[in-house]
Amino acid sequence: MAGRRRGRGNNAQQHQAPQHQRAGPRGSQRKPAAFAKSTGCDSQTPHDKLTITQARRGTPANRPVRVYADGIFDLFHSGHARALMQAKNVFPNTYLIVGVCSDELTHKLKGYTVMTEDERYDALTHCRYVDEVVRDAPWTLTTEFLHRHKIDFVAHDDIPYTSAGSEDVYKHIKEAGMFVATERTEGISTSDLITRIVKDYDIYVRRNLQRGYTARELNVGYINEKKYRLQEQVDKMKETVRTVEEKSKHFVYRVEEKSHDLIHKWEEKSREFISNFLELFGPDGAWHVIQERSGRMLQALSPYSSPRGSPSSSPTRRRRSLSPYSSSASPSQSSSFLSPPPSPSSV
Structure with a gap:
């Protein structure tokens, strides 16, 4: 049964089915799926037995193929939904009926559940692939149950399901040619989810x-x-x-x-300061150029001193040197020059 074995995820293929296959009855897409009546299917349409080959061809044309999938569906997850998606898309025109076991039956044959049966029933009605939900579904499918709900095929993964003293509860369904296999999704299951909770x-x-x-x-x-x-x-x-x-x-x-940043800026400023200093005061700097030019200007402006006995000593220069204001004149000469002329009476 889909969802009964929590330890292995309930699986469906990852690919999306074509639009014409995914589109079931309009009501199942727009509102929750209906609950099946306890008396079973009351449709008056003739229900002839079908083979899988006929169903895959899309016959009969007057009614959809009624496919049944069952399980516990505790903590409904994507593995459950993918299994139901496969069951829904197994034939071109499928009416999917999902059976959910009650708490009493599940606790007796499987173990304690996290969700109550009413919560599990309600979760299935909101799955887009489900057309009808059977509450308090049987653990083993009987011929009477299959006839009452006019079930054509039963969908489940192909791994033998050992339970209730049977090596495979679907053995008689497989022998009757009414079994269609789905695939399981690895890595997601109810048991995996519970294990995560217990671990943490x-x-x-x-x-x-x-x-x-x-x-x-x-x-x-x-x-x-x-x-x-x-x-x-x-x-x-x-x-x-x-x-x-x-x-x-x-x-x-x-x-x-x-x-x-500060060190980098300081280094940059230091290099800039040193460069400016060398440019100004270095051997070829502007300061030495200014000093050299200043020296040349002073030399150009100041007179050159001539050596003694030089031919360049002209009488004019000599007279200038002997002028009363010259510092080279002797004291007696200086005084004679500075003394007043003698008066006439003294002559």
């Missing part, structure tokens, strides 16, 4: 305590409740410390980045 049990309990569930609702004792709340506080503290560390790292990184 403490995390989910702490999450629900934080969301307002009581320890009693979660079936958690007083000591475990205190332990979980303490773990929550420790995790919050760790998160705070981690946040502070991240901010500190970011701050240090910013400081280092700024320091590198």
Whole structure:
């Protein structure tokens, strides 16, 4: 039965079927699927037995092929939906009937479920591939059940399903030529989902305590409740410390980045200052050029001193040197020049 074996995902092929195959009865696409009547199908259309070859050709033309798929469908997931998609698309014109086992039967033969039977029934009515849902479906399909619901074929994966003392509960369906195989999707199943929850049990309990569930609702004792709340506080503290560390790292990184920028700018300014200094005061710098030009100008403006006995000593230069204001004149000469002329009476 589809969905009965939680340990292996209920599977369907990944590809999408053509539009004409995916489009079932208009009502199943626009509103939830109907629940089957306990009395079975009340259609007055003749229900002749079909072969798989006839069904694949799209016959009979006066009615769809009625395909049945059953299971537990606990924690309805994509593996379930893909299996039902295959069952819906197995023939060109298919009416898909899905049987869901009750809680009482499932707990007796399979095990405890997470969802109640009403929740599982309702989940199936909202699957787009389902046309009709049979509540309290039987574990083993009887001939009377198949006739009552006018079932043409039964869809399930081809792996033998051992249950209720039988090596394969679908053995008689296969022998009657009424079985069509679907494929299973690996990596997703109800058991896988439950295993994830059990594996991370403490995390989910702490999450629900934080969301307002009581320890009693979660079936958690007083000591475990205190332990979980303490773990929550420790995790919050760790998160705070981690946040502070991240901010500190970011701050240090910013400081280092700024320091590198400042050092880089300082190096650039230093090189610029040294270059300007050398350009001004270096051997070929502007300062030496200015000094050299200034020296040349001073030499050009100042007179040259002539050596003694030089032919260039003209009488004019000599007279200038003997002038009363010349510093080279002797003191007696200077005084004679500076003394007044004798009066006539003294002559």
